[in-house]
Amino acid sequence: MINDNDVIETLAELETFLRAIETGGLGLANAAGVALATNNTNGRPFLAVLDDNQQLLLGRWVSADVYENGKDMVRYGTKKVH
DSSP: OEEEEEEEOSHHHHHHHHHHHHTTTTOOTTOOEEEEEEOTTTOOEEEEEEOTTSOEEEEEEEOHHHHHHSHHHHHHOOOOOO
């Protein structure tokens, strides 16, 4: 499910969202991974939180800048703060 009002506009917002997923802060059961994708209908980029069966649990629209520049953060995770 994607809420049209929730758009990740900056890399800092992306990092915060990814950390919330990594720490279980969003309360999603069976969250197994995240991916950047585009909507087949209109080409709009979004971040998908996927379960073990690669089914969409949660999605957030992302800006074009986040889509282009946040790929490594999505692939490799956020830097852990020690």
